[in-house]
Amino acid sequence: MAEWLKRGLDTDAKAQADRKVRDLVEATLADIETRGDAAVRELSVRFDGWDRESYLLTDREKQDCLDQLSGHDLKDIEFAQAQVRNFAQIQRESMRDVEVETLPGVVLGHRNIPVNAAGCYVPGGKYPLLASAHMSVITAKVAGVPRVVTCAPPFQGRPAPAIVAAQVLAGADEIYALGGIQAIGAMAIGTASIAPVDMLVGPGNAFVAEAKRQLFGRVGIDLFAGPTETLVIADDSVDGELCATDLLGQAEHGPDSPAILLTTSRALAEDTMREVERLLTILPTADYARKAWETYGEVIVAESDEEMVRIADGLASEHVQVMTRDPDYFLANMTNYGALFLGARTNVSYGDKVIGTNHTLPTRKAARYTGGLWVGKFLKTCTYQRILTDEASAMIGEYCSRLCALEGFAGHGEQANIRVRRYGGRNIPYAGRAEPVEPA
Secondary structure, three states, X not given: OOEEEEOOOOHHHHHXXXXXXXXXXXXXXXXXXXXXXXXXXXXXXXXXXXXXXXXEOOHHHHHHHHHXXXXXXXXXXXXXXXXXXXXXXXXXXXXXXXXXXXXXXXXXXXXXXXXXXXXXXXXXOOOOOOHHXXXXXXXXXXXXXXXXXXXXXXXXXXXXXXXXXXXXXXXXOEEEOOOHHHHXXXXXXXXXXXXXXXXXXXXXXXXXXXXXHHHEOOEEEOOXXXXXXXXXXXXXXXXXXXXXXXXXXXXOOOOOOOEEEEEOOHHXXXXXXXXXXXXXXXOOOHHHHHHHHHHHOEEEEOOOHHHHHHHHHHHOOOEEEEEOOOHHHHHHHOOOOOEEEEOOOOOHHHHHHOOOOOOOOOOOOHHHOXXXXXXXXXXXXXXXXXXXXXXXXXHHHHHHHHHHHHHOXXXXXXXXXXXXXXXXXXXXXXXXXXXXOOOO
């Protein structure tokens, strides 16, 4: 039986916090719907202290941001983007259009068609998270999206040079210096100055995630990607310093980022908790990480690898780092996770920044039913059909006529019957059914 040495915020407290976020987002989106650009501007001033006539960056502003980065910085961004683009292209090539003759004269197929416009949110309020530009913009462009719009909040009172550079190098068509609910609302609803998009993608804080949730249906979304979650699964083959480092490495995202250790070693659990406290005295981002650890951090001691799989699948965490003697056991047996990081040599930060897999991943247990952002999220798999011969149309029509009659759909049935009459030469009564023809 698993034992919790440390628990996070209780369910009722989480629900109360969620309600406050939900109500604020609902009112804000309604304001954007009513007042458009004026509301967006007021919200930008209120939340980001950022006021300008147009939030669309000019070519000169984009070049200025590029010029502020060193040659090495730009090469590093280009290296990371090359890895993301390469894996996205491999994924895109795995998705094929199909066309097949399923019966004589009956042709079925599907095409993978990109959406026409995607809005990519790039978080940047606390940190300039340029990696989110790689993950969203490049993936959309590899999928073939013709119009890719990005929004990122200002950082320290101006567009963040690194984020803007990443957006430019990734191929964004429109770059706006907007953050939060106002960015999500402007892209989805549209204003006089910002044309609406067809889908929204990208991670963000609780307010961004809730705005996407409320706008789903009006636009498509990639997934519910709220505050970062990390789960470290470990046994006594690793030490507390490594586990604590990897937990705090994600807890620093913000005060609402869960970080959980799941282990079969009580000694490792206790060592990790001590190391967390030690590292929090020297970590430059400890203000954020400590709040996250104190409020949402958990430490669980399980009896076996099998029990760890059961608990991990119940948690359905965004990031799952496996540092055990047999990490492939978890690859073979786990079913609910955003991304797996197998073995001590890799870690979540590699996936977040550079290795090539996408870092926009499901949170809040959405990993039970969806994976992360990839080229397929930007594609609509749309089917088509054609019938090549009169004989095939009449044959399918006879089956369709009888099935429609079973449902009482006379109009549907007539769509079949008229073709049975014309292409099959049978005299079917109007709104009747094509009875089977007994063999002679």
